Amino acid sequence: MSTPDIPLIDIAAWRSGDAEQRQALxxxxxxxxxxxxxxxVSGHGIDPGLLADIRAAAKRFFGLPAEQKEPYRTRVGGRGWLAKGAEANAFYGEAADASKADLKESLTLGRDFSTGDPEIDEEWFLPNVWPAEVPELERLSTVFMDQARALYDDLLTVLATALGLPEGYFRxxxxxxxxTYNINRYPAxxxxxxxxxxxxxxxxxxDWGMLTILDRQPGYGGLQVQTRDGEWADAPYVEGALTINIADxxxxxxxxxWRSTxxxxxxxxxxxxxxxLISLIMFMEADMDQVVRPLDPPIGGGxxxxxxxxADYFRERAAAATV
Known part of the structure; x- marks a missing residue:
């Protein structure tokens, strides 16, 4: 079995480095x-204590009786609570098996933002539904989302540089x-x-979009990545580092x-x-009114x-994952 190339990148070296260091990265x-x-990614500056506090608050929410969580129930792509059995992920183009829905429950939230376009805002910037029973979760999560968003900007800059594009091309x-900010609970x-x-x-x-930023906990029932030869390998874990993957x-x-794996x-x-286990996941996207055309070779892969x-792409993907 081949070993997937999953390096550890110090983003602090990008933020403070000279042109030569940046190019090498x-x-x-x-x-x-x-x-x-x-x-x-290490050197991101997100406090591990903040992440621990979010998990503790989320655990209190997930531990509530089902009837107390029920008012927060939502659909895939909405804002609120996704109960176990509500989502069935599958590879794009393959039918999800609703009888084998994912063994998780999620609290799904999003960016508090207005583009100024009423149609886009009504569909893609829904109001967040924060559980009143755990009021601290909103404050803690807002800090995390803001910091992850800043990291996203830096990562998009690195990725544009890696393709020889202007630094701001993707950003x-x-x-x-x-x-979309998901707090996923994987029950025992x-x-x-x-x-x-x-x-x-x-x-x-x-994943569907641009980049996924993941803070995860190691475990037996953890993350695996498919190798180029079709086998499965445990994703490496480094204490304090975030796991990043590019998406479709x-x-x-x-x-x-580049490969969406x-x-x-x-x-x-x-x-x-x-x-x-509890994972904190940020699914980072492009502007919803952006038309995506493959970059021509030699920058693009052909x-x-x-x-x-x-927006059309995401509507299709959300519908496919809904049970």
Missing amino acids: AVRLDAAMQDSGFFL ERAQRSPH LTETGAAQEGQYRVAPHT MLARWTGDR RHRVLPPPAEAPSEE AVYAPVLA
């Missing part, structure tokens, strides 16, 4: 994006973009019972020079029946896709 990232589509096309085996054959905490899939829209934009979260493990409006 961008070249390294380009190689990883062609191989695995994943990398780790300027994502300033009015939504993001003692709660879910044994998974069905082919059922996962999150089924094999690719960015891969499409590069004409598949299938990944999955393993089902609750028999080896640790009490293992419960794959041919019809131009697509970002």
